[in-house]
Amino acid sequence: MIRPEVENLGYVFWGLTSPSTGKKRVVRIYIDAPGGVNIDQCAEVSRQVGLMLEVEDVIPGAFNLEVSSPGLERPFFNxxxxxxxxxxxxxxxxxxxxxxxxxxxxxxxxxxxxxxxxxxxxxxxxxxxxxxxxxxxxxxx
The missing domain is CATH 2.30.30.100 (SH3 type barrels.)
Structure with a gap:
């Protein structure tokens, strides 16, 4: 569900992690684009994906959504x-x-x-x- 939403916004869906530590689950989405991404682009994806996740109610309970560039020491997902x-x-x-x-x-x-x-x-x-x-x-x- 998240990949098409990110790609429709014009970004590359790099990967996702969802470690379950503490009371709230953290959903961390990594996005990329030619030349990298900036904080405004991460915020745009966060708003759109966050809204979609709320409407679809696919993650039970409370969660924190984080959107980030994979960074210089990027993790690889495939x-x-x-x-x-x-x-x-x-x-x-x-x-x-x-x-x-x-x-x-x-x-x-x-x-x-x-x-x-x-x-x-x-x-x-x-x-x-x-x-x-x-x-x-x-x-x-």
């Missing part, structure tokens, strides 16, 4: 979003340990289908997308 970021550093958190580790950091070298290949130190490691809990870009200043 492997297709990684295209164009080859050669950049990424942080990876796995659902289950692999070789007694859940956290990895390295250079994204390739994305092919559901396989994400990262160079860690001098070793190339393939990760299946379903094994990845969270992957974010590492911005280097």
């Amino acid at each position: 492997p297709d979003q990684l295209t164009g970021y080859e050669g950049r550093k990424v942080d990876i958190l796995l659902h289950e340990p692999m070789d007694d580790r859940r956290k990895y950091k390295g250079e994204l070298t390739r994305v092919e289908g559901e396989t994400v290949t990262v160079k860690i130190d001098d070793e190339t490691v393939d990760f299946d997308w379903t094994a990845i809990k969270k992957i974010t870009l590492v911005h280097e200043f």
Whole structure:
């Protein structure tokens, strides 16, 4: 429901998180556009999507809606979003340990289908997308 609303406003729906901590659920929507997005654009999406969510009553109970750019250290929600970021550093958190580790950091070298290949130190490691809990870009200043 949210994706078409965001796209109708002319933005890219980057992803959504909904961590349930505390008394109120937080619904966090990430949007993007060529050249990035500003606070006024986030507010526009927040108003439109917030109204739609209230009318449709799809989220039970009270919730806080946050609309944001994915930012410099953007989270990735599907492997297709990684295209164009080859050669950049990424942080990876796995659902289950692999070789007694859940956290990895390295250079994204390739994305092919559901396989994400990262160079860690001098070793190339393939990760299946379903094994990845969270992957974010590492911005280097």
